[in-house]
Amino acid sequence: MMKLFLILMLVKTSYEDTVVITKTLKEELSVGTFVLDLKKETNLMNTSSNDFQWVAKEEFEQYFSLENGIIRINKRLDREQMCPGLVECLKRIRVMSKKTMLLITIDFSIEDINDNSPIFNISDMKTNISESAQLGVFYQLHPAEDLDSP
Ligand SMILES: [Ca+2]
Numbered sequence: 055m056m057k058l059f060l061i062l063m064l065v066k067t068s069y070e071d072t073v074v075i076t077k078t079l080k081e082e083l084s085v086g087t088f089v090l091d092l093k094k095e096t097n098l099m100n101t102s103s104n105d106f107q108w109v110a111k112e113e114f115e116q117y118f119s120l121e122n123g124i125i126r127i128n129k130r131l132d133r134e135q136m137c138p139g140l141v142e143c144l145k146r147i148r149v150m151s152k153k154t155m156l157l158i159t160i161d162f163s164i165e166d167i168n169d170n171s172p173i174f175n176i177s178d179m180k181t182n183i184s185e186s187a188q189l190g191v192f193y194q195l196h197p198a199e200d201l202d203s204p
């Protein structure tokens with residue numbers, strides 16, 4: 055009976071319904087940090103918490119764990135590594151409810167936490183300042199690179 059159920063699950067390609075959840079998430083959160091309660095988010099009151107499963111364990115899903123309908127951080131989210139040079143860091147995961155065949159798409163916007171210090175490409179800078187320089191005069195320094203700023 056279980057085998058038949060699994061085969062039917064694999065054959066069935068269309069979902070009964072879909073829901074999209076958008077969530078902003080800071081990078082560098084600790085492993086185990088709570089992210090979402092799928093049962094609460096989807097209002098599936100007649101569904102048990104262990105009814106949720108990954109649609110496919112793709113690249114971005116590895117950053118999360120899914121247990122009893124609760125999504126938690128499973129791996130360090132490093133915005134600079136995931137979205138180098140991009141102003142917005144948008145990532146998607148997909149979960150389904152086996153019982154209701156509800157497809158849940160969760161779109162994350164990964165927020166920067168400014169965890170990198172600026173680095174100057176040169177170690178020494180020399181600037182000539184005239185002894186007759188006026189107060190408030192600005193001198194341009196070589197720019198620093200900051201991985202947090204695309
Ligand atoms: Ca980072």
Ligand SMILES: [Ca+2]
Pocket residue numbers: 081133134166167168169170201202
């Ligand atoms: Ca950062």
